[in-house]
Amino acid sequence: MTERAGRRCCLGWDFSTQQVKIVAVDAELNVFYEDSVHFDRDLPEFGTQGGVHVHKDRLTVTSPVLMWVQALDLILEKMKASGFDFSQVLALSGAGQQHGSVYWKTGASLVLSSLSPTLPLHQQLQACFSVRDCPIWMDSSTTAQCRQLEAAVGGARALSCLTGSRAYERFTGNQIAKLFQQNPEAYSNSERISLVSSFAASLFLGRHAPIDYSDGSGMNLLQIQEKVWSQACLGACAPNLEEKLGSPVPSCSVVGAISDYYVQRYGFPPTCKVVAFTGDNPASLAGMRLEEGDIAVSLGTSDTLFLWLQEPMPALEGHIFCNPVDAQHYMALLCFKNGSLMREKIRDETASGSWNKFSKALQSTEMGNHGNLGFYFDVMEITPEIIGRHRFNAENIEVSAFPGDVEIRALIEGQFMAKRIHAEGLGYRVMPKTKILATGGASHNKDILQVLADVFGAPVYVMDTTSSACVGSAYRAFHGLAGAAGVAFSEVVKSAPHPSLAATPNPGASHVYEALLPRYAELEQRILSQAQRPLQ
Numbered sequence: 001m002t003e004r005a006g007r008r009c010c011l012g013w014d015f016s017t018q019q020v021k022i023v024a025v026d027a028e029l030n031v032f033y034e035d036s037v038h039f040d041r042d043l044p045e046f047g048t049q050g051g052v053h054v055h056k057d058r059l060t061v062t063s064p065v066l067m068w069v070q071a072l073d074l075i076l077e078k079m080k081a082s083g084f085d086f087s088q089v090l091a092l093s094g095a096g097q098q099h100g101s102v103y104w105k106t107g108a109s110l111v112l113s114s115l116s117p118t119l120p121l122h123q124q125l126q127a128c129f130s131v132r133d134c135p136i137w138m139d140s141s142t143t144a145q146c147r148q149l150e151a152a153v154g155g156a157r158a159l160s161c162l163t164g165s166r167a168y169e170r171f172t173g174n175q176i177a178k179l180f181q182q183n184p185e186a187y188s189n190s191e192r193i194s195l196v197s198s199f200a201a202s203l204f205l206g207r208h209a210p211i212d213y214s215d216g217s218g219m220n221l222l223q224i225q226e227k228v229w230s231q232a233c234l235g236a237c238a239p240n241l242e243e244k245l246g247s248p249v250p251s252c253s254v255v256g257a258i259s260d261y262y263v264q265r266y267g268f269p270p271t272c273k274v275v276a277f278t279g280d281n282p283a284s285l286a287g288m289r290l291e292e293g294d295i296a297v298s299l300g301t302s303d304t305l306f307l308w309l310q311e312p313m314p315a316l317e318g319h320i321f322c323n324p325v326d327a328q329h330y331m332a333l334l335c336f337k338n339g340s341l342m343r344e345k346i347r348d349e350t351a352s353g354s355w356n357k358f359s360k361a362l363q364s365t366e367m368g369n370h371g372n373l374g375f376y377f378d379v380m381e382i383t384p385e386i387i388g389r390h391r392f393n394a395e396n397i398e399v400s401a402f403p404g405d406v407e408i409r410a411l412i413e414g415q416f417m418a419k420r421i422h423a424e425g426l427g428y429r430v431m432p433k434t435k436i437l438a439t440g441g442a443s444h445n446k447d448i449l450q451v452l453a454d455v456f457g458a459p460v461y462v463m464d465t466t467s468s469a470c471v472g473s474a475y476r477a478f479h480g481l482a483g484a485a486g487v488a489f490s491e492v493v494k495s496a497p498h499p500s501l502a503a504t505p506n507p508g509a510s511h512v513y514e515a516l517l518p519r520y521a522e523l524e525q526r527i528l529s530q531a532q533r534p535l536q
């Protein structure tokens with residue numbers, strides 16, 4: 001993308017599962033530069049698939065920390081080669097895939113603060129990590145630690161009231177507890193533990209960046225009302241954890257000025273501010289300028305659905321996070337692990353790997369799929385905890401296969417029915433004025449969005465860019481520049497481009513899905529009762 005010289009701007013970064021992305025947003029809030037580095041494609045030496053390594057136990061999932069560092073080197077060099085004028089960057093912020101943890105080895109802060117501008121980051125940070133393969137959000141190997149944590153605080157509901165979520169395998173506290181139990185040496189050799197978001201911020205700051213309240217809410221460690229670490233949770237996970245985490249900060253905090261490394265090597269102004277990085281879902285909420293009553297659906301590696309909440313209403317399903325743009329408020333989030341990678345698998349199996357053919361199958365089949373319903377969870381799903389593929393015909397009889405086109409519609413309808421059912425479980429109701437804001441890679445696909453509109457019976461809007469986490473990060477940087485706490489985020493972004501309408505429900509859609517939704521919910525319960533461990 002071409003870059004106009006001398007355009008004052010803020011940068012928004014996203015360190016997500018499959019790639020590192022960046023946008024530059026000018027003072028009129030227009031995106032004028034976008035770029036990305038895709039881990040599998042651009043850094044094949046790390047041998048990741050979808051940006052991750054799935055271990056032999058099928059439960060442990062990690063990503064190499066040096067891959068993330070090298071991706072940052074690569075993308076900055078690409079920007080430099082394209083003539084990007086770094087001297088105009090007023091501030092930057094960013095996002096990271098949530099829950100993943102980075103373990104900085106003792107002595108790392110010294111290296112971070114004395115980087116030589118003549119060398120890329122990855123050459124200098126080689127020895128800075130006590131764990132080279134970081135556990136990420138797809139990991140589900142910490143069930144034992146989850147049960148220990150819940151027991152320590154009086155049960156799943158008590159933990160949810162305190163931290164916004166019952167214990168989840170991917171949540172960072174449980175991951176840290178596992179590391180401490182299985183590799184105490186690496187744990188004690190870690191001077192600092194970052195989330196992916198605060199790790200990325202640290203690279204820009206040249207010192208350890210604090211964890212922000214919003215991404216910090218995805219750890220099972222933060223008391224979301226008081227916004228302090230819970231001593232009971234810290235104690236249940238690992239010793240001396242508070243000093244390794246540092247104090248959490250409001251998400252809109254300016255955490256410092258950019259490290260001299262970037263001033264010398266790329267020409268950033270020394271005054272360029274770094275605003276606390278946050279989770280990719282909270283950053284998307286900012287990027288979509290979500291309003292109360294709207295519902296956001298992110299169709300990235302994971303599918304997530306999130307809402308703005310005035311008050312926290314912790315439950316045994318879903319998560320409550322501190323709101324990233326308004327310290328008094330909250331957001332609710334549901335995460336579905338079998339998102340884009342599951343859609344890609346079915347595309348490869350039934351549509352010769354072509355999104356075009358996949359779309360044609362959606363166009364050529366009818367709403368409601370003649371009563372055929374499917375559940376597609378190749379990896380253990382988070383919402384709900386089910387694994388496997390389960391297909392049912394119109395008589396609720398389980399069948400072993402569907403014709404290709406039926407399979408594709410069953411997948412997409414099933415994914416969106418699950419989202420609506422679980423959002424309603426959190427108390428959400430589709431209203432006449434409801435807008436669905438869609439983002440993430442699959443929101444490129446109009447036929448997928450049509451099914452989303454039909455299942456929810458509400459119009460679907462998209463942003464010009466599918467990278468709402470990047471755009472939200474750039475908006476948050478502007479908010480930080482404007483003095484953040486004293487200025488409403490909505491005021492700072494009021495002139496930003498509005499999302500555009502991508503799909504409206506087809507006539508008759510509500511009739512079709514009102515009949516199918518209860519059936520889907522019943523069949524989900526049937527599968528769950530055959531398989532699931534009892535919840536507390």
Ligand SMILES: Nc1ncnc2c1ncn2[C@@H]1O[C@H](COP(=O)(O)OP(=O)(O)O)[C@@H](O)[C@H]1O
Pocket residue numbers: 016017018019299300301302340341343344355439440441442443444445448
């Ligand atoms: N036309 C399309 N139709 C459906 N899915 C798509 C399309 N284009 C891209 N995708 C999906 O988008 C995914 C990447 O989404 P993205 O939001 O960029 O991921 P992340 O931020 O998690 O790295 C890919 O895995 C791919 O399956």
Ligand SMILES: O=C(CO)[C@@H](O)[C@H](O)COP(=O)(O)O
Pocket residue numbers: 016017018096097098099137170218279280281300301302303304333335
């Ligand atoms: O675990 C969650 C949210 O709780 C995931 O949504 C991660 O935040 C990964 O994000 P993507 O890379 O799929 O955007």
